[in-house]
Amino acid sequence: MPITSVTKDTDDLTMTVVAEFPVPVRRLWDAYADPRQLERFWGPVEWPATFTRHDMARGGESHYYMTGPDGEKSAGYWRFLSVYEGRSFEVEDGFASSPGVPNPDMPTMRMVFTFESTDTGSRVTTRTVFNSVDELEQLVAQGMEEGMTSAIGQMDEVLADLATFASGSGTTTQLLDDTHVRVSRVIRGSREQVWRAHQEPELMRRWLLGPDGWVMSTCEIAHEVGGTYHYAWEPEGGGEGGFGFTGELLESEEPYRSVTTERMVGMDGDGTLNEMTLTPVEDGTLLSILITYPSRELRDQVLATGMTDGMEASYARLEQQVLVPA
Known part of the structure; x- marks a missing residue:
C-alpha cells in the first residue's frame, strides 16, 4: 500500500x-x-x-x-x-x-x-x-x-503504465458516454508552441491538412470570443470534393483552453461542441479535445469516417513541420 x-x-x-x-x-x-x-x-x-x-x-x-x-x-x-x-x-x-x-x-x-x-x-x-x-x-x-x-x-x-500515455503512442479516442468523446495526444512541443500553432493561419496551413494530397484553401481563425472561424480544404491543384467547417469561439484562455462550436459547411442539423485543453507533461504537451455530439448516431457516423486517423496525420505533421527544432 x-x-x-x-x-x-x-x-x-x-x-x-x-x-x-x-x-x-x-x-x-x-x-x-x-x-x-x-x-x-x-x-x-x-x-x-x-x-x-x-x-x-x-x-x-x-x-x-x-x-x-x-x-x-x-x-x-x-x-x-x-x-x-x-x-x-x-x-x-x-x-x-x-x-x-x-x-x-x-x-x-x-x-x-x-x-x-x-x-x-x-x-x-x-x-x-x-x-x-x-x-x-x-x-x-x-x-x-x-x-x-x-x-x-x-x-x-x-x-x-508508461506506454499508454507517453509521446509516440499516437492519437487516441475514448468514448466517455453516448455523446462525449475525448481525443488525446502528447505533442512534442511546449504548450505555448502548440497554442500558437492553432492561432496563426500560416502555421495552421502547414499542418492541419488531413489526408495527403489536400491543401487548406481557407483559414479564417476566430481570435475573440463571439467570433466566427471558417476552415476549408480542397484537393491539391484544385478539383471537386472540397469541404469545410465553421463555428463560433465561445471561450478562450491562452494558452491552455479554447471552446468552439463546429458544423460542416452545407450540412443541416446540430453541430458539435469542441473543448480543447493543453497541459504540459514530461514529453511535451498533452492535447485533449472533448467533443460533445448532439446524438449517439452522429457520433458513430463521424468516428466511422476515420476521424482519429486523420487527426493523427495532422498532429504528426504538426510535430514534424511546425515544431521541429530550428
Missing part, C-alpha cells in the same frame, strides 16, 4: 494523507495532470471516475463524475487556486449536482497536493482543509478516508 500515513486534526480542521511511490516526481505529477490517468485512480475501486474537463492551470476547472456499481453517479468539481508545475497545486473541491454545477447543499473543501522527491522515488501529500469540525466529521463519516485509501491504492498500476 503506497499510503504511509493518514492524520486528522480537528484543531486545524485538516486531514492529511501521505503516499510514496518508486517513480520520479515528474511521473507522479503527470498522473494528476493527465485526465486519462487521473480518472483511473481518482475514485474508489467501486466508483471509478470520468473526467469531462480538466484544466490544470490557475483559474481552471475540472469536472468529473464517479459511477457506482449499480450505475448511480456522483459528480464533483475542482477549481484550481494555484498551480506550481511539478511541485504543488491547490483546488477548491466540491460536490456537484451534475458535472460543473456545484451542489449548494454539500460542503466544499480546499485540497493542497504537494509533490517532492524521496530517496526511493517521490511523495505526494494531500492536505484537505475543512470549513468546520462538523463538516470534517460529516465527510469522514461518509467514508472520505476509506475512499481516498482505495483510490490511491490504484496508483501503482497507473504509474507503471
Whole structure:
C-alpha cells in the first residue's frame, strides 16, 4: 500500500494523507495532470471516475463524475487556486449536482497536493482543509478516508503504465458516454508552441491538412470570443470534393483552453461542441479535445469516417513541420 500515513486534526480542521511511490516526481505529477490517468485512480475501486474537463492551470476547472456499481453517479468539481508545475497545486473541491454545477447543499473543501522527491522515488501529500469540525466529521463519516485509501491504492498500476500515455503512442479516442468523446495526444512541443500553432493561419496551413494530397484553401481563425472561424480544404491543384467547417469561439484562455462550436459547411442539423485543453507533461504537451455530439448516431457516423486517423496525420505533421527544432 503506497499510503504511509493518514492524520486528522480537528484543531486545524485538516486531514492529511501521505503516499510514496518508486517513480520520479515528474511521473507522479503527470498522473494528476493527465485526465486519462487521473480518472483511473481518482475514485474508489467501486466508483471509478470520468473526467469531462480538466484544466490544470490557475483559474481552471475540472469536472468529473464517479459511477457506482449499480450505475448511480456522483459528480464533483475542482477549481484550481494555484498551480506550481511539478511541485504543488491547490483546488477548491466540491460536490456537484451534475458535472460543473456545484451542489449548494454539500460542503466544499480546499485540497493542497504537494509533490517532492524521496530517496526511493517521490511523495505526494494531500492536505484537505475543512470549513468546520462538523463538516470534517460529516465527510469522514461518509467514508472520505476509506475512499481516498482505495483510490490511491490504484496508483501503482497507473504509474507503471508508461506506454499508454507517453509521446509516440499516437492519437487516441475514448468514448466517455453516448455523446462525449475525448481525443488525446502528447505533442512534442511546449504548450505555448502548440497554442500558437492553432492561432496563426500560416502555421495552421502547414499542418492541419488531413489526408495527403489536400491543401487548406481557407483559414479564417476566430481570435475573440463571439467570433466566427471558417476552415476549408480542397484537393491539391484544385478539383471537386472540397469541404469545410465553421463555428463560433465561445471561450478562450491562452494558452491552455479554447471552446468552439463546429458544423460542416452545407450540412443541416446540430453541430458539435469542441473543448480543447493543453497541459504540459514530461514529453511535451498533452492535447485533449472533448467533443460533445448532439446524438449517439452522429457520433458513430463521424468516428466511422476515420476521424482519429486523420487527426493523427495532422498532429504528426504538426510535430514534424511546425515544431521541429530550428
